[in-house]
Amino acid sequence: MGMAGSPRKLKPERYTIANFHQEFPDDDACLDWLWRHLHAEDGATADCPKCGKPRRFHRVKARHSYSCDTCGYHLHPTANTIFEKSTTPLRLWFHAIFLLSQTRCGISAKQLQREIGVTYKTAWRMFNLIRAHLMDEDDDEPLGGEVEVDETAWGGKIRASDRSRAPTSTERRQEAMARVSARPSIFGMVERGGRVRARVVADRSMQTLEPILRENVSADAVLYTDERALYTRLGQNFAEHHRIKHKDGIYADGHVHTQTIEGFFGNVKRGLSGVQHSVSVKWLQTYVNEFAFKHNHRADGVPMFGVILRNVRKGATSAASAAGS
Numbered sequence: 659m660g661m662a663g664s665p666r667k668l669k670p671e672r673y674t675i676a677n678f679h680q681e682f683p684d685d686d687a688c689l690d691w692l693w694r695h696l697h698a699e700d701g702a703t704a705d706c707p708k709c710g711k712p713r714r715f716h717r718v719k720a721r722h723s724y725s726c727d728t729c730g731y732h733l734h735p736t737a738n739t740i741f742e743k744s745t746t747p748l749r750l751w752f753h754a755i756f757l758l759s760q761t762r763c764g765i766s767a768k769q770l771q772r773e774i775g776v777t778y779k780t781a782w783r784m785f786n787l788i789r790a791h792l793m794d795e796d797d798d799e800p801l802g803g804e805v806e807v808d809e810t811a812w813g814g815k816i817r818a819s820d821r822s823r824a825p826t827s828t829e830r831r832q833e834a835m836a837r838v839s840a841r842p843s844i845f846g847m848v849e850r851g852g853r854v855r856a857r858v859v860a861d862r863s864m865q866t867l868e869p870i871l872r873e874n875v876s877a878d879a880v881l882y883t884d885e886r887a888l889y890t891r892l893g894q895n896f897a898e899h900h901r902i903k904h905k906d907g908i909y910a911d912g913h914v915h916t917q918t919i920e921g922f923f924g925n926v927k928r929g930l931s932g933v934q935h936s937v938s939v940k941w942l943q944t945y946v947n948e949f950a951f952k953h954n955h956r957a958d959g960v961p962m963f964g965v966i967l968r969n970v971r972k973g974a975t976s977a978a979s980a981a982g983s
């Protein structure tokens with residue numbers, strides 16, 4: 659306010675399909691991007707493992723590699739990335755990342771199949787790898803300030819509102835409760851106005867939730883939860899703890915609410931129901947990754963496509979196994 663001429667926060671520049679076609683017209687352009695991003699910023703000079711020093715490299719047209727001018731060593735820009743073992747052309751991978759970056763509410767493998775002309779199996783696998791490696795958590799600083807914490811059963815949530823609609827027979831009610839509790843859940847933690855963490859958990863017990871909460875939320879945070887008994891104990895680990903009494907029908911008492919995390923859960927569920935008929939528990943975390951990643955990078959000020967693409971290096975660490983020439 660006081661600083662004259664301080665730049666206003668700019669909206670992320672729109673990155674359209676036209677921009678994409680222009681920047682990445684073919685596989686070579688994609689390979690060159692990887693080469694510059696992972697090895698040679700100037701497009702020519704990279705550390706040669708064999709020479710043990712920076713050397714000039716040249717593109718080997720017949721192969722997807724670059725070769726040291728001095729010793730002939732080959733560097734493969736796709737090595738140790740999610741693209742490494744794929745027979746799908748690089749440009750289709752980049753196109754898939756572009757499509758994933760464009761939607762706020764998710765896109766299905768079926769849509770990718772139609773859009774880029776690969777089989778459903780390939781489309782599914784591409785999205786899975788992108789979500790798992792390029793959109794996983796890229797920051798380990800614990801959440802702080804005002805943090806809302808909540809869990810939601812996958813495919814349903816037993817809360818005061820659910821109970822009131824439950825069957826009247828006790829047995830049937832217990833059965834319904836057990837059915838929902840047995841489902842995996844998403845455990846979510848969000849800074850008001852900030853970052854979110856979301857983990858798929860097998861159950862909602864103290865043993866499961868406590869270590870995740872301690873690892874992801876700073877002890878000096880002010881915690882907001884609902885009135886579930888387990889939070890009474892969990893809340894003692896933090897500077898302050900406020901609980902909402904959903905049971906009394908009070909959903910938001912001024913500052914005391916969990917609407918931010920509930921809003922996030924709502925986005926995940928709406929997004930998934932729109933694009934996926936059923937998501938197996940095994941892969942649920944990768945879908946949750948996508949929503950958390952987009953939330954956490956919503957104000958980066960650069961197009962989401964670039965934010966995701968930049969993480970190919972991370973694919974490099976997690977997919978690194980038999981690294982060689």
Ligand SMILES: [Zn+2]
Nearest residue numbers: 706709726729
């Ligand atoms: Zn060399």
